Amino acid sequence: MNKLTIYSSIALTALLLATGCSDTKSTKHSESEGHHAKHWGYTADVGPSHWSELNEKFNMCSQGKQQSPINVVATSDIELPALNLAYTTGSKSIIDNGHTVQVNITDGSVLKIDGADYKLKQFHFHTPSENNINGKSFPLEAHFVHATDDGKLAVVAVMFKEGAENKTLAKIWKKLPTLKANEGKEQKCGLTSDEVKSLMPTNKDYYKFTGSLTTPPCSEQVKWHVYKTPLTVSKEQASAFTALFGHPNNRPIQDTNKRKIEE
Template identity: 45%
Template sequence: MLLMFAIAIVTIITLLLSPPVLASSAGTGNSLHWAYGGTVNPTQWGQLNRDFALCELGKSQSPINIKNPVVSTPTNINFDYKPTPLVVVNNGHTIQVNYEQGSSVNVNGEKYSLLQFHFHTPSEHTINSKASALELHLVHRNDAGKLAVVGVLLTEGNANPVIEEVWQNIPETGKTNTVSDRTINAANLLPKGRSYYSYAGSLTTPPCSEDVKWNVLVEPITVSEEQIEAFAKIYQVDARPIQPTNGRTIELHQ
């Protein structure tokens, strides 16, 4: 009896002294669990871990409501996207397509390589407080490690064949589906118009790192009602709420 009592006391002390462990997100390795609802929703991200502090304390956070832009220099994004093998990831937060090396954008004379693209519903950015059905984020990085994201708004209309190809190959949560006999080209996810809004922002997911160059195209592309519903069946809402602008300048490039 004394031995069992002693073991119980040691177990209790060990549990009390051990730091709490948060469950990892599906498909994100050992990363802390965060989500768009429940007790780990966006209003709580900054409290989950000190590495997420910018989610609460940052002054240049994304997404924002785009309004009253200042007309700036003419359009100066050059896209150089090439076909890539179709690699679809369902990471527990969104549907993501990883891109092989060789595709890039040139923004103001600076080259950024395309790493991946993914989706949010409803759109994270709003235009004059109006959201779109979905938003596509094309994520790029330059040689210095700085990020530039091109945002494309998706509205209901005609179906998009590239998105249909992606949707047809979505794996289970936490899985990656490499489709060896299929290639896609992100160039087919861009609107004809190249006008865009730009501003200095952040990642829209933890750790909410700042110094991200945001470029949101003015013209949307269309997806069908069925394509919108198909994504919503997997992720009903995966959009961070609008963040304060805090005096940042939003530029319009036409």
């Protein structure tokens, strides 16, 4: 797929914004899934190998040639410029949407790419990591999801290796029991912009490649940026997240199909 259709842009935007403040209904049925679609998930007959069978709009999950996640191995060293991130806002809300825990961000934080404003919409988590780096999996991966007004997507990914407890995660994790009890409903989160930024490493080296959403509809042309340096998460923090859902929430590694991966 070389170009997002207007329809899929709208569907994507609906997906991204389905957790807006005024929306307290369950987000398990995202707008893109339609009324007769089955839920997608991570296990059994709704798991990743079945996603494309659940809804014709999920076609790319099996037909795409630039799918995510991947095993990230650099193919060209071009001294990438630092990411132009200006995170100036904190959390708007937090939600357990049935697939992950997602922190929605107040408008105003931006990642600039080639002169275009990719606005930070939300970040969320996967256990274990979805992407691997040089064949290595991590206990946790955070995805910072950005979108332009016309629906182009960019993700910044941060890996967490096992180690000391992460203080910002601890603040978020305190909400986990309340979130599960109120699945699909937004709660207050109370993260400052500094706390959001604390979830990114000091060393800003990263990998850059083109990929997809790692969840249905698996839309492509997503600009991926994966920081090389992991933060730490305690064993207890990682397992508390997995326990919340009762299963891992990582899509299996997809074929790179000889994609260019810059560092």
